[in-house]
Amino acid sequence: MLQVPFIRENKELVIERLAKRNIDAEQSINDVITLDEDRRNLQATLDNLKAESNSISKEIGNLFKAGKAQEANALKEKTTQLKEDTKQLEQELNDKADALNALLYQLPNVPHQSVPKGNTDEDNEEVYREGDIPKLIDGALPHWELAKKYDIIDFELGNKITGAGFPVYKGKGARLQRALIAYFLDKNTEAGYTEFQLPHLVNEASGFGTGQLPDKEGQMYHVTGDNLYLIPTAEVPGTNLFRDTLLNESDLPIGITGYTPCFRREAGSYGAHVRGLNRLHQFDKVEILRVEHPERSYTALDEMVEHVKTILKELKLPYRILRLCGGDLGFTSALTYDxxxxxxxxxxxxxxxxxxxxxxxxxxxxxxxxxxxxGKNELAHTLNGSSLALPRVLAGILENYQTEDGIKIPDVLVPYTGFDKI
RNA sequence: GGAGAAAUGGCAGAGUGGUCGAAUGCGGCAGUCUUGAAAACUGUUGAGGGUCACACCUCCGGGGGUUCGAAUCCCUCUUUCUCCGCCA
Known part of the structure; x- marks a missing residue:
C-alpha cells in the first residue's frame, strides 16, 4: 500500500510512474489526496469534541466527589448532544477512511525509474544472458516424456489422488527433488541467509500483509473450515514474520531463507504451455527474503540477483535475466528481475x-x-526472490542434461543425490 | 474435543468505575562518584495521530456494548496456561 504523505508530496511522479503500468491514475490520486484531507479535518473536529466531553466527564467526577450531585446531574444533560455529534462524526470519519483505504488497496506499487513501459511479457527487457544452449541428442524428449521414460514423475497418479497439477515424484525423481532443496538451502545459508521452516497455512491478516488479500484470493486455496489459506509462496509466511514489528537500525539487514511447498489455484490458466512441470497447483520452492534499510535496498536487490546467478552457473543451465516491464510487473513490486x-x-x-x-x-x-x-520510526524495505523454484529447474535439468544413455546429474548435485545418472 | 484460569509498558507485576497512560521492581539511557569499571545514588525512559512547537486525541490481547466517565462491568473472538480425552 502506498503511503499517503508520499502521494501528497510526489503527486506528479506517482502518476507518471504508474503510467508505466499503463494505468491512468490521475483521478485516483486526486481522490486520495482529497479524501485524506477530508479525513484529517474530520479527525481534528472529532478530537476537539472528545476533548470537550473528556473535560466535562472529569468535572462531573469532581462534583460527585464534592457531594454536589445536583450540579453533576445537570452537567450530564449537557453531554447528550455532544454524544450524538460525536457518534455522527465517528461514522463520517469511518466512511471517509474506508473510502480512502478502498482506493489505496487498488493502487499498485510505483515502479522504479528503470522499469520499462510496456504491456506484456514481450516488452520485458533482457539485461543478461549466460550459458551455452546445449546441442541436443537425436530424439531428444521434453521433460514430461523423460519423466515417463525413466519413471521418475507420475502425473496420472497425481490426477487420481488429487487432480491435475499435483504430480507424484518417484525414486530418483523424488531424490533429485530433495537434493535440489538441500543444495539451494545450503547455498543460501552460505550466503548469509538464516534458514527457517515456516507454516504452510496462513490466516487472513498474513494474506493481507503481503498483498494477496483483498482481491487476489482467487490464486490461493482457501480452507473454509478454519478460514486459513494455503501459501502460494514462502513470501507470505516469511514476510509476515515481521508484521507489526519495530526493529532497531542495527538489526538490519535481515536475510532469511526457507523451503516450502507452494499452492496455486492458477484458475483459468490452461493450455499448451502448462504441460508437465511447466505450471502446477503444488510445487516446491526455496525462497530468500530480506528486510533492508531503504538506502541500500537496491544494493541488496543486486546482491540477490548475483546470488541467484551463481547458483545457475554452478548448475550449468543456460539462463537469461529480464527486467520486467510495467505491464508485467507484480502489483506489489517496484522492480522485478525474472x-x-x-x-x-x-x-x-x-x-x-x-x-x-x-x-x-x-x-x-x-x-x-x-x-x-x-530516533524516528521509518518503514523498512522488503525484498524477496526465489532461489529457486523447483519444477522448472528440474525440467531444465532433465531436458538439457539428457544423453543417449540417461540423464546426467549436474556435478554440484551429485553429493546430494548420491548418484550421477538417471 | 470437554472443564477451569488468564491476557496490563522491553520484561516481571500492581491496579475491580473518576485525579490511571497506568504503582513498584528489573532492564535501557543520562549524570554524580571512580584512574577506569562495578556498586551506590540522582534523573529519565511505551506507541500512534496531530502541531513550526505546544495543545489535544487514541491505545491496558482483537471487536462490540453499558455509562457523563471503562484497564476495571457485560457480550464476543483470539491466544496462552492447568486438568481430562485423543494423538504423530
Missing amino acids: FEVFSTAQDRWLEISSVSNFETFQANRLKLRFKNSE
Missing part, C-alpha cells in the same frame, strides 16, 4: 526465479518499521 532457464526440448524459456524489491509497499501494510538514526 530469471528464465532455456528449455531446449521445448525450445522456450521457463521462469524459475523472480527477484523483487517492494520498497515500503508491503512494509506499510505490515507496519514493519525500524528506529532510524534520528
Whole structure:
C-alpha cells in the first residue's frame, strides 16, 4: 500500500510512474489526496469534541466527589448532544477512511525509474544472458516424456489422488527433488541467509500483509473450515514474520531463507504451455527474503540477483535475466528481475526465479518499521526472490542434461543425490 | 474435543468505575562518584495521530456494548496456561 504523505508530496511522479503500468491514475490520486484531507479535518473536529466531553466527564467526577450531585446531574444533560455529534462524526470519519483505504488497496506499487513501459511479457527487457544452449541428442524428449521414460514423475497418479497439477515424484525423481532443496538451502545459508521452516497455512491478516488479500484470493486455496489459506509462496509466511514489528537500525539487514511447498489455484490458466512441470497447483520452492534499510535496498536487490546467478552457473543451465516491464510487473513490486532457464526440448524459456524489491509497499501494510538514526520510526524495505523454484529447474535439468544413455546429474548435485545418472 | 484460569509498558507485576497512560521492581539511557569499571545514588525512559512547537486525541490481547466517565462491568473472538480425552 502506498503511503499517503508520499502521494501528497510526489503527486506528479506517482502518476507518471504508474503510467508505466499503463494505468491512468490521475483521478485516483486526486481522490486520495482529497479524501485524506477530508479525513484529517474530520479527525481534528472529532478530537476537539472528545476533548470537550473528556473535560466535562472529569468535572462531573469532581462534583460527585464534592457531594454536589445536583450540579453533576445537570452537567450530564449537557453531554447528550455532544454524544450524538460525536457518534455522527465517528461514522463520517469511518466512511471517509474506508473510502480512502478502498482506493489505496487498488493502487499498485510505483515502479522504479528503470522499469520499462510496456504491456506484456514481450516488452520485458533482457539485461543478461549466460550459458551455452546445449546441442541436443537425436530424439531428444521434453521433460514430461523423460519423466515417463525413466519413471521418475507420475502425473496420472497425481490426477487420481488429487487432480491435475499435483504430480507424484518417484525414486530418483523424488531424490533429485530433495537434493535440489538441500543444495539451494545450503547455498543460501552460505550466503548469509538464516534458514527457517515456516507454516504452510496462513490466516487472513498474513494474506493481507503481503498483498494477496483483498482481491487476489482467487490464486490461493482457501480452507473454509478454519478460514486459513494455503501459501502460494514462502513470501507470505516469511514476510509476515515481521508484521507489526519495530526493529532497531542495527538489526538490519535481515536475510532469511526457507523451503516450502507452494499452492496455486492458477484458475483459468490452461493450455499448451502448462504441460508437465511447466505450471502446477503444488510445487516446491526455496525462497530468500530480506528486510533492508531503504538506502541500500537496491544494493541488496543486486546482491540477490548475483546470488541467484551463481547458483545457475554452478548448475550449468543456460539462463537469461529480464527486467520486467510495467505491464508485467507484480502489483506489489517496484522492480522485478525474472530469471528464465532455456528449455531446449521445448525450445522456450521457463521462469524459475523472480527477484523483487517492494520498497515500503508491503512494509506499510505490515507496519514493519525500524528506529532510524534520528530516533524516528521509518518503514523498512522488503525484498524477496526465489532461489529457486523447483519444477522448472528440474525440467531444465532433465531436458538439457539428457544423453543417449540417461540423464546426467549436474556435478554440484551429485553429493546430494548420491548418484550421477538417471 | 470437554472443564477451569488468564491476557496490563522491553520484561516481571500492581491496579475491580473518576485525579490511571497506568504503582513498584528489573532492564535501557543520562549524570554524580571512580584512574577506569562495578556498586551506590540522582534523573529519565511505551506507541500512534496531530502541531513550526505546544495543545489535544487514541491505545491496558482483537471487536462490540453499558455509562457523563471503562484497564476495571457485560457480550464476543483470539491466544496462552492447568486438568481430562485423543494423538504423530
